[in-house]
Amino acid sequence: MTIRTDYCGRLSVDDIGKTVTVCGWVSKRREHGEFLAFVDLRDRTGMIQCVVDHAHDIRSEYVLAITGTVRERPAETVNEELSTGSIEIGDATVEVLSQAEPPPFQISGRVEVDETIRIRHRYLDLRTGRMQRNLRSRALINSAIRRAMDAQEFVEVETPMLIASTPEGARDFVVPSRLTPGSFYALPQSPQLFKQLCMVGGIDRYYQIARCMRDEDLRADRQFEFTQLDMEMSFVDGQDVRAVVSEAVSEAAESITGERPGLIPEMSWLEAMNRFGSDKPDIRFGLELVELTDVFANTDFNAFKAACIKGIKVEGGSEIGRNQLDQLTDKAKSWGAKGLVWVKVGESGEVNSPVAKFMSEEEISNLLAAMGAVAGDICYLIADDWRQTVHVLGLLRLELGKPPVNEGGFHFLWVVDFPLFEDIDGEGNPVPAHHPFTMPHEDDLELLSGTAEPNDLLRVRSQAYDLVLNGWELGSGSVRIHRREIQQQIFGLLGISEEESQQKFGFLMDAFRYGAPPHAGFAFGIDRLVALLVGEENIREVIAFPKSQSGTDPLTEAPTPIDQTQLDELGLRVLPPAT
Numbered sequence: 255m256t257i258r259t260d261y262c263g264r265l266s267v268d269d270i271g272k273t274v275t276v277c278g279w280v281s282k283r284r285e286h287g288e289f290l291a292f293v294d295l296r297d298r299t300g301m302i303q304c305v306v307d308h309a310h311d312i313r314s315e316y317v318l319a320i321t322g323t324v325r326e327r328p329a330e331t332v333n334e335e336l337s338t339g340s341i342e343i344g345d346a347t348v349e350v351l352s353q354a355e356p357p358p359f360q361i362s363g364r365v366e367v368d369e370t371i372r373i374r375h376r377y378l379d380l381r382t383g384r385m386q387r388n389l390r391s392r393a394l395i396n397s398a399i400r401r402a403m404d405a406q407e408f409v410e411v412e413t414p415m416l417i418a419s420t421p422e423g424a425r426d427f428v429v430p431s432r433l434t435p436g437s438f439y440a441l442p443q444s445p446q447l448f449k450q451l452c453m454v455g456g457i458d459r460y461y462q463i464a465r466c467m468r469d470e471d472l473r474a475d476r477q478f479e480f481t482q483l484d485m486e487m488s489f490v491d492g493q494d495v496r497a498v499v500s501e502a503v504s505e506a507a508e509s510i511t512g513e514r515p516g517l518i519p520e521m522s523w524l525e526a527m528n529r530f531g532s533d534k535p536d537i538r539f540g541l542e543l544v545e546l547t548d549v550f551a552n553t554d555f556n557a558f559k560a561a562c563i564k565g566i567k568v569e570g571g572s573e574i575g576r577n578q579l580d581q582l583t584d585k586a587k588s589w590g591a592k593g594l595v596w597v598k599v600g601e602s603g604e605v606n607s608p609v610a611k612f613m614s615e616e617e618i619s620n621l622l623a624a625m626g627a628v629a630g631d632i633c634y635l636i637a638d639d640w641r642q643t644v645h646v647l648g649l650l651r652l653e654l655g656k657p658p659v660n661e662g663g664f665h666f667l668w669v670v671d672f673p674l675f676e677d678i679d680g681e682g683n684p685v686p687a688h689h690p691f692t693m694p695h696e697d698d699l700e701l702l703s704g705t706a707e708p709n710d711l712l713r714v715r716s717q718a719y720d721l722v723l724n725g726w727e728l729g730s731g732s733v734r735i736h737r738r739e740i741q742q743q744i745f746g747l748l749g750i751s752e753e754e755s756q757q758k759f760g761f762l763m764d765a766f767r768y769g770a771p772p773h774a775g776f777a778f779g780i781d782r783l784v785a786l787l788v789g790e791e792n793i794r795e796v797i798a799f800p801k802s803q804s805g806t807d808p809l810t811e812a813p814t815p816i817d818q819t820q821l822d823e824l825g826l827r828v829l830p831p832a833t
Contacts, residue, residue, distance in 0.1 A: 257275065258275055258276060258277040258319070259274050259275045259276075260274045260275070260276055261276065261297055261298070261299040261300075262276050262278055262295055262296060262297045262299055262300050262301055262302040262338065263297065263298075263299030263300020263301065263302070263337060263338060264299050264300075265302055265324055265338055265341060265343075266337075266338070266341070267326070267340060267341060269324040269341070270324050270325060270326055270341065271323065271324065271325075272323070272324050273321070273322070273323050273324075274321070274322070274323075274324055274343065275319055275320065275321040276295055276297070276302065276304075276319070276320055276343065277295075277297065277317070277318065277319045277320075277351070278295045278296050278297035278317070278318065279295070279296050279297070279315050279316070279317055279318075279354075279361075279381060280293055280294070280295060280296075280312055280313065280314055280315060280316045280318060281294040281295070281296040281301055281314070281361065281362065282294040282314070282362075283312050283313070283314070285308055286305075286308070288308075289307065289308060290305055290306070290307065290308055291305075291306055291307070291308035291310070291312070292304070292305060292306075293305075293306050293312060293318070293320070293346075293348075295318060295320055296361075296381075298386055298390075300336065300337055300338060301336060301338065302336075302338040302341070302342065302343060303327070303333075303338070303342040303343070304320045304322060304342065304343040304344075304346045305322075305342055305343065305344045305345075305346055306320065306346045306347075306348050307346075307348075310348050310350070311350075312348065312350070313353075313354065313356070314354070314356065314357070314361075315354035315356075315357055315361065315378075316350060316352065316353055316354050317350070317351040317352035317354070318348055318349065318350060318351060319348070319349040319351055320343060320346050320347070320348050320349075321346065321347050321349075322343040322344055322345050322346030322347065323343065323344055323345050324341055324342075324343055324344075325341065325342060325343075325344045326340065326341060327339070327340055327341060327342050357375070357378050358371060358375055358378070359371060359372070359375070359378070361378060361381050361382055362382075367379075369794075369802065369803070370802055370808050373794075373799075373800065373801075373802055373807070373808045373809060374808035374809055375809075376798070376799055376809050377809075380798065384795070385795070387788065388784070388788050388790065388795055388796045389796070389798060391510055391784060391787065391788045391796075392780070392784045392796055394509045394510060395506045395509055395510065395780065395783065395784055395787065396463060396780065397509070398502075398505040398506045398508070398509040399463065399483055399502050399505065399506055399780070400463070401505060402501050402502040402504075402505040402506075403461045403483075403485065403498075403502060406459070406498055406501065407459055408459040408460065408461040408485065408498075409457055409458075409459060409460055409461070410461055410462060410463075411449075411452055411457060411460050411461075411462055412462060413442070413445040413448040413449065413462060413464065414442070414448065415441060415442060415465070416429060416439040416440075416441070417439060417440055417441075417442050417448075418439070418440060418758075419438065419439075419440035420440070420447065420758055420759065424443055424468040424469060424470050425468070425469035425470070426440040426441065426443065426467075426468075426469065427440065427441040427467045427468075427469050427478070428440050428441075429441065430824040430825075430826055431824075432823055432824055435824065435825030436825055441467040442464075442466055442467065443466055443467065443468045444464070444466050444482070444484065444777060445462060445464050445466075445484050446689060446691065447759070447761070447762050449462075449484060449485075449486040449775060450486065450691065450734055450762060450765075450770075450773065450775075451761075451762065451765055452486060453486055453487075453488045453734075453736075453770065453771055453773040454765045454766070454768065454769070454770045454771070456488075457486075457488075458487070458488045458489075459485075459486075459487050459488070460485060460486045460487075461483065461484065461485040461486075462483075462484045462485075463481060463482075463483060463484075463780065464481070464482055464483075464484040464777075465479065465480075465481055466479070466480055466481070466482060467479050467480075468480075472801065472802075472803055472804075472805055474791060474792045474793065475726055475779075475781075475782055475785075475792075475793055476793070477781065477793060477794070477797065477800055477801055478801055478805060479801075480779055480780075480781050480793075481779070481780045481781055482729065482777045482778060482779050482780060483499075483502060483729075483776075483777060483778050483780060484775075484777045485498065485499070485775055485776055485777070486773055486774070486775035487773060487774060487775065488771040488772065488773045489771055489772055489773075490772070490773070490774050491717075491733060491774060492670070492717050492719055492731075492732070492733050492774055494774070495719075495731055495733075495774045495775060495776050496518075496520075496668055496719060496721075496776075498776075499721060499729075499731070499776050499778065500517075500518045500666075500668075503515075503518075503666065503721070503723075503728070503778070503783065506783060506787070507664060507787060510787045510788065511664070511787065515664055515666050518666040518667065518668055518721075519667055519668065520667075520668040520669075520670050521535075521667060521668070521669055521670070522669070522670055522671040523669055523670065523671050523672045523673065524671070526669050527644050527648075528543060528545070528644065529542045529543055530542060530543065530648060530651065531543055531644040531645060531646075531647045531648020531649070531650075531651055532648040532651075532652075532725070533669055533672070533720065533727075534669070534720065534722045534725060534726065534727040535648075535667065535669075535722065535725065536652065536656060536665075536724055536725025537665050537667055538657060538661075538662035538663070538665050538724060538725075539655045539656070539657060539662070540655070541566050541567075541568065541651045541654060541655045542566075542651075543564045543565070543566060543644060543647050543648075543651070544564060544565050544566070544567065544624055544625050545564055545624075546563040546564055546565050546621065546624055546625075546635065547561075547562055547563045547564075549563070549617060549620045549621055549624055550563055550617060550637075553613070553614075553617060554612070554614075555609065555612040555613060557592070557593065557595070557609070557612075557637055558637045559637075560637035560638055560639070560643075561638070561639045561640060562637070562638060562639060562640040562643040562644075563635060563636070563637040563643070564635070564636060564643050564644065564647055565621075565624075565625055565633050565634060565635040565636070565647075566633070566634045566647055566650060566651055566654070567625045567626065567627050567631055567632070567633050568631065568632050568633075568634070568654055568655075569630070569631050570630045570631065571630075571631060571632040571654075572598040572599060572600070572606075572630050572631060572632045573630075574632060579596055582594060582596075582634070582650070582653070585649075585650070585653065586636070586646055586650060589645065589646045589649050589650075590642055590645065590646060591636055591638065591642070591646040592637075592638060594634060594635075594636065594646075594650075595607065595608075595609055595634070595635040595636070595637070596608075596632060596633065596634050596635075597609075597610070597618075597621065597627075597632065597633045597635065598631075598632045599622065599627050599628060599629055599630065599631045599632070599633075600629065601629050601630070602629070603628075603629055605618055605622075621633070634647070634650060634654075636650075652725070656725065658791070659724060659785075659786060659789060659790065659791050660789030662724075664723060664724065664786065664787070665723065665724055666721065666722070666723050667721075667722045667723075668719055668720070668721060668722075669719065669720045669721075669722055670718075670719045671695070671715050671716075672687055672688065672715070672716050672718040672719070672720070673687050673712065673713075673714065673715060673716065674686070674687060674688070674692065674694050674695075674698075674711075674714040674715060674716040674718075675687060675711050675712055675714060676712075677712075678711070678712070681749065683747065683748055683749040684711045684712070684747055684748065686748060687716065687718070688716060688718050688730065688732060690741075690744055690745065690748055690750070691732075691734050691735050691741070691762075692716045692717065692718050692732040692733070692734070692735070693716070693717045693732065693733040693734060693735045693736075693740070694714050694715070694716055694717070694740075694744075695714065695715035695716065695717055696717075697715075698713070698714040698715050699740075701713060701714045702714060702743060702744075702747065711747070716732060717732055717733035717774075718730065718731070718732035718733075719731055719732065719776075721776075721778055723782075723783070723786050724786055726782050726786060727782075728778040728779055728782055728783055729776060729777050729778025729779055730776070730777065731774065731775050731776025731777065732774065732775070733772075733773075733774040734773050734774060734775065736766065736770040736771065736772050736773060737766070737770075738763060738766040738767065741763065741766070742755065742763075745759075779793075781793040781796060781797060784796040815828075
């Protein structure tokens with residue numbers, strides 16, 4: 255077999271006159287007269303035009319080795335879209351290495367292809383320029399992350415893939431044990447407990463590019479299987495962790511964009527919710543929420559007699575039609591709002607709104623002043639309790655103004671000071687906003703006392719922090735609880751008895767008996783980071799072999815039943831579907 259001497263996309267005018275052998279796939283073939291044909295040959299580096307004897311039976315996606323001489327193209331045939339567009343390989347001889355049937359879709363990627371077909375034939379989809387670019391970018395990002403972590407004296411440690419099931423907020427994927435019938439391993443949702451044990455073990459600085467699995471509904475930024483940078487540090491606080499992670503993501507961003515993002519700003523969770531209606535705010539655009547509760551403090555309008563009123567102003571948005579306004583109102587209701595109030599400002603400053611007659615002149619004047627609304631603007635208002643108000647307006651803000659993922663640059667943001675608990679359940683137990691190993695804020699520890707009221711618990715801040723990029727949550731982290739008595743106190747508040755906590759987390763709690771250092775950590779999704787840096791809206795486009803939206807794999811047809819012999823070995827019986 256002919257040995258390749260050069261890659262297609264790396265040839266240049268400097269190689270003119272050189273005899274080369276290139277190998278790859280036929281992207282296109284064009285007849286030229288009676289005796290010649292042009293073959294565009296493609297490999298992972300790009301494409302080059304080859305002039306060959308048309309007698310060869312060459313078709314799209316055949317695998318060829320072509321040997322010939324690099325020469326300059328005639329001026330009128332130069333292709334400016336190709337890096338090799340000013341040269342070609344002439345006097346070419348062809349060796350067919352492998353024939354190919356017609357592919358089910360164009361590899362050129364010029365025609366939109368159904369996702370299921372793409373995943374079913376992923377090995378063909380991987381040949382496209384888009385997937386080649388994305389996966390190579392992913393490799394560069396992984397390398398950059400490792401460089402950054404190694405430079406900061408972290409030790410890469412691999413943690414187990416078969417572990418005990420622990421409650422981490424999502425359903426586990428479980429694996430039956432053949433040697434212990436009736437017992438199961440779980441696939442890790444994260445290496446959380448093991449990395450904390452590494453800190454007890456004196457590793458001091460741990461990291462891992464970890465594979466994790468969670469049985470959750472799939473969406474654009476979520477797959478069953480995902481990859482994350484997982485890290486943990488001893489004798490540090492949250493600021494130290496954020497500095498390390500900022501360096502890692504800066505190195506990753508520079509590997510793709512050529513630029514570092516600079517100092518990543520911080521914003522408290524409360525400020526993010528009040529300004530953007532989201533704990534993962536997209537700060538690339540405005541449309542910030544404006545506080546209006548005081549404007550309507552003494553209103554006679556019943557709909558505005560609410561705990562919280564906020565609004566969003568869209569500059570020059572008053573031309574929107576009634577049908578579109580009705581659609582926005584329906585969306586707001588689907589998000590949980592009782593309704594959506596809109597107020598247009600006319601060219602002469604007059605107000606047009608279905609509820610204007612219910613507002614006093616003073617209220618209208620103060621509303622426009624608070625919103626900074628002028629002629630041609632439109633304001634959208636929500637009145638409800640605080641949580642529902644900011645939630646709905648946060649979604650409306652994205653509906654009205656969110657740019658495509660690859661517009662406006664890369665805006666990283668640290669969100670800090672999350673609440674420790676997000677709600678109180680029907681049994682009076684607080685619902686954790688993070689995993690139960692998150693350290694409460696030192697200033698709020700007194701609110702965790704045995705006499706604490708539910709509202710006191712909801713005021714407790716955690717030492718947790720999220721990294722956000724362009725409105726996507728990249729990852730989360732926190733200072734961990736390293737004192738056994740505080741950990742047991744948190745378990746107690748969550749309704750987890752000492753017996754249950756010992757059963758589920760005993761190996762961690764026992765480890766704390768032998769001297770656990772203060773420690774903190776973080777994990778961010780590499781799939782999400784890569785997608786954003788290469789401008790993809792869906793993480794499936796940066797994963798070599800993803801699952802479809804339904805959670806199935808059209809390529810291997812997984813999940814599939816297993817035969818009775820395997821079930822018998824595992825001591826399992828499959829029940830019929832529930833009716």
